[in-house]
Amino acid sequence: MQQIKISDINAYYDDYHVLKNVSLSIDKGHIVSIIGPSGSGKSSLLKLLVGLLLPESGTISISNKIINYTNKDHLYYARNKTAIVFQQYNLFQNMNVLKNVCIAPHKIQKRKKEEVEEQAIKLLDKVGLKNKLNSYPEELSGGQQQRVAIARALCLNPEILLLDEITSALDPELVKEVLDTIRVLANDGMTMLIVSHEMVFVKEVSNKVVFMDEGAIVDYNTPHNIFESPKHERTAEFVSTILR
Amino acid sequence: MDRLIQELPSFLSIWNIIFLLKAMGVTFLLSLIGCLVGFSLGTLLAVFRKTKSAFLIPLRILIVIYTEIFRRIPFLVSLLLIFYIFQIVKITDSLFIIAIVTVCLIATAFISEIVRSGLESVNQTQWDAAKAMNFSYYETLKEVIFPQAWKVIFPPAFSFFILFIKDTALASQIGVMELTFAGKVLNNKGFSPILVFGTILILYFILSFPLDRFGKYMERKYATN
Numbered sequence: 199m200q201q202i203k204i205s206d207i208n209a210y211y212d213d214y215h216v217l218k219n220v221s222l223s224i225d226k227g228h229i230v231s232i233i234g235p236s237g238s239g240k241s242s243l244l245k246l247l248v249g250l251l252l253p254e255s256g257t258i259s260i261s262n263k264i265i266n267y268t269n270k271d272h273l274y275y276a277r278n279k280t281a282i283v284f285q286q287y288n289l290f291q292n293m294n295v296l297k298n299v300c301i302a303p304h305k306i307q308k309r310k311k312e313e314v315e316e317q318a319i320k321l322l323d324k325v326g327l328k329n330k331l332n333s334y335p336e337e338l339s340g341g342q343q344q345r346v347a348i349a350r351a352l353c354l355n356p357e358i359l360l361l362d363e364i365t366s367a368l369d370p371e372l373v374k375e376v377l378d379t380i381r382v383l384a385n386d387g388m389t390m391l392i393v394s395h396e397m398v399f400v401k402e403v404s405n406k407v408v409f410m411d412e413g414a415i416v417d418y419n420t421p422h423n424i425f426e427s428p429k430h431e432r433t434a435e436f437v438s439t440i441l442r
Numbered sequence: 443m444d445r446l447i448q449e450l451p452s453f454l455s456i457w458n459i460i461f462l463l464k465a466m467g468v469t470f471l472l473s474l475i476g477c478l479v480g481f482s483l484g485t486l487l488a489v490f491r492k493t494k495s496a497f498l499i500p501l502r503i504l505i506v507i508y509t510e511i512f513r514r515i516p517f518l519v520s521l522l523l524i525f526y527i528f529q530i531v532k533i534t535d536s537l538f539i540i541a542i543v544t545v546c547l548i549a550t551a552f553i554s555e556i557v558r559s560g561l562e563s564v565n566q567t568q569w570d571a572a573k574a575m576n577f578s579y580y581e582t583l584k585e586v587i588f589p590q591a592w593k594v595i596f597p598p599a600f601s602f603f604i605l606f607i608k609d610t611a612l613a614s615q616i617g618v619m620e621l622t623f624a625g626k627v628l629n630n631k632g633f634s635p636i637l638v639f640g641t642i643l644i645l646y647f648i649l650s651f652p653l654d655r656f657g658k659y660m661e662r663k664y665a666t667n
Contacts, residue, residue: 248574277576288571292589301585302575354575 200262201226201358201389202247207256209246216242218413220256224406226357229390231400233424234410235436240393241285243410244360247391248282249273261357278307281351282360285367287343289335289350295322296331299350307354314353321349325379341372348379359383361392397440401425409433446637453633453641465624466645468538472545472610472620473649477603480549487550488557489583505554512551518612520544525616541613541620545606552602560595561587592664600657607650621645 202224209217217239224230232240245251247258249267258265260279266272289298299318303309322328325345335343344364351359361380365373377399384390384403394400400407400421407424409417409432417424417433425441428434487505490498512520524544528534564587572582614623625642629635 250570250573274576277574280574282574284567284571286567288567290568290571290586292586302577305581305585306576 199226200224201228201260202391203257203259204243204246205257207246207253207258209242209251209253211242211251216251216413217246217253220413220415222408222415222418224389224391226389227387228405229384229392229403230406230408231392231394231404231421232408232410233394233397233400233436233440234408234416237412238410239413240410241362242413244282244362244391244393247358247360248277248280278354279356280358280360281354281356282362283344283347283351283364285363287335287340287347287367289343289346291335294332294334295327295338295346298335298346299353302350303353303355318349318353321352322346324382325349326375339372340368341375344368344372344376345379348376348383352383356388358389358391361390361394363393363395365394365396395440397425397437409436411436445634449634449637453628453637458628461628462621462624462641462645465619465621466649468613468618468620469607469610469646470649472541472613472618473603473607473653475542476545476549476606476610477653479546480553480606481599483546483550484553484555485557487554488561491554491558492561493579509551509554512548513555517544517548517609518615520548521612521616537613537616537618540616541610541618545610545613548609549602549606552606553599556598556602557591557595560591563594564590589664593661596657596661596664600653600660603653603657604650607653608646 200223202222204220204222207217207220208215220239220243222230222243232243234240242251246253247260252267258267258276260276263272263275265276267276290301293301296315296318299322300311300314303314303317304311319328319331322331325348327342327345327349330338330342330346335346338346344367348364364380365376368376373396377396380390380392380399381403392400392404404421407417407419407421408415409424409430411432417428417430419429423429424433425437428437487509491502491505493502515523521541521544524547525540528540528543534540561583568586568590569582572586577585610620611622613620614626617623619627621642625638628638
C-alpha cells in the first residue's frame with residue numbers, strides 16, 4: 199500500500215522555483231531518505247507534506263486521500279497523519295520538556311491528559327530523557343533538545359514521521375545519540391521520510407534513497423544502486439564527493 | 443518658606459482637598475481607561491495585523507494607517523482634532539468623554555505597535571512547529587506566542603503607561619478639570635506656585651508609582667519561565 203504519493207508537484211518561494219515536477223511514491227512502513235546538495239529542495243519536500251509550503255500544481259495523497267492543502271479539514275487530516283522533526287528542534291521555549299511533548303496530543307488531539315502523560319514519559323524514557331521532564335529547552339544541550347523533539351513527534355502517534363536534517367545542527371558526538379534513537383524507531387514499522395547528510399546512516403536504515411538536485415528528483419533507487427553503482431552521472435558525482 | 447507655612451492651613455481646606463481629589467480622580471480615570479482600552483484593543487489590532495488571511499487585507503490596511511497616524515501626531519493635536527470633530531457631529535459635549543475617546547485612540551495605537559513588535563520577536567520556528575501539529579491561529583497565540591512575547595511587550599508597554607499618565611495633563615487644554623488644570627486654578631486663586639505644583643507633583647507620583655510596581659510585578663510573573 200502506498201502511504202504517500204506525490205505527483206508532478208511544482209512549488210515556489212515567491213519567485214524561486216523550489217520544487218520542479220516532483221513525483222514520489224512511498225510504501226507504508228518504508229524508510230526513504232532524501233539526499234542532495236544544500237538548496238536542492240529536500241527540506242521543502244517535507245514542508246510540502248505538512249502544509250508549510252503550498253504547491254502551485256500537482257497532487258499529493260496521503261493514505262490514499264488526495265489532499266487539498268487550502269482546505270482546512272484536509273490540512274488537519276494531513277497534519278494529523280504526519281509529524282515533523284525540524285533541524286532547529288523548534289521546541290516551545292515557554293514549556294518544559296513534558297509539556298512540550300504533551301500539549302498537542304492533549305489540547306489538539308483531545309486525548310486524555312493521564313494517557314498522554316503516560317505515553318510521553320515512556321517515550322522520553324526511550325530517548326533517554328526521563329530525568330529531564332521538568333527542564334526547559336534552554337537548559338538542554340542540542341542533542342537532548344532534538345531527542346525531546348523526536349519524542350514530541352512520536353507522541354502524536356503519526357503514521358508518517360518526517361525528519362528534516364535532524365543532526366546537522368549538532369556536535370559530532372551528539373549526532374550518534376540522536377541517530378541511535380532513530381535506529382530503534384526504524385524497526386517499529388512507521389513510514390519515515392528522512393532528509394540527512396549522514397550517508398553511513400542513510401545507507402544502513404533506508405529501504406530507498408532519493409537524490410535531489412536543483413529542485414528535481416534525479417534518482418530514486420535502493421541504497422545499493424545509489425551508493426555502490428549509481429546509474430545517473432549527477433548521482434555518481436555527488437556520492438563520490440560526499441563519501442570521499 | 444514662611445509664606446508656604448503661612449498658606450498651608452488655608453491651602454489644605456476641605457474644599458481644596460475635595461477639589462484636588464476630584465481632579466486626581468479625573469486624571470486617574472483618563473489614565474486607567476486609556477491603559478485598559480489601549481491594552482485590550484491594541485492587542486486585538488496587533489493580532490489582526492499579524493493574520494495572513496486574504497479577506498482581512500482591508501482591515502489590516504486600516505489598522506496600519508490608524509496606528510501610523512496616531513503614533514505620529516502630537517497628543518495635543520489629536521485632542522484638538524477630536525474636540526472639533528465632536529463639535530461638528532455633536533454626539534456629546536462632555537469634555538471628559540472627548541478626552542477619554544482621545545486617550546483611548548492614542549493608547550491603542552501605541553500599544554498595538556508595542557504588541558506587534560513583541561509578536562514579531564518570537565521566532566518563526568515556533569509558528570511552524572505549532573502549525574505542523576495542527577494548532578489553530580488562536581491556539582498558537584495563546585499557548586506558544588504570547589507566553590514568549592510578554593517579556594518583550596511588558597517593559598515598553600508599562601513605560602508607555604507612565605508617560606501616558608503625564609500626557610493626560612494636556613486634556614486641560616480643552617478644559618477638562620484634571621490635576622494640572624486644578625493646579626493652575628489654585629495657583630490663580632493666589633496660592634504659592636511652589637506649594638500648589640509641589641502638591642500636584644506628589645499626587646502624580648501617587649498615581650504612577652503603583653503602576654510602575656505593577657509593571658515590575660507583571661514582568662516578573664510572565665517574563666520568566
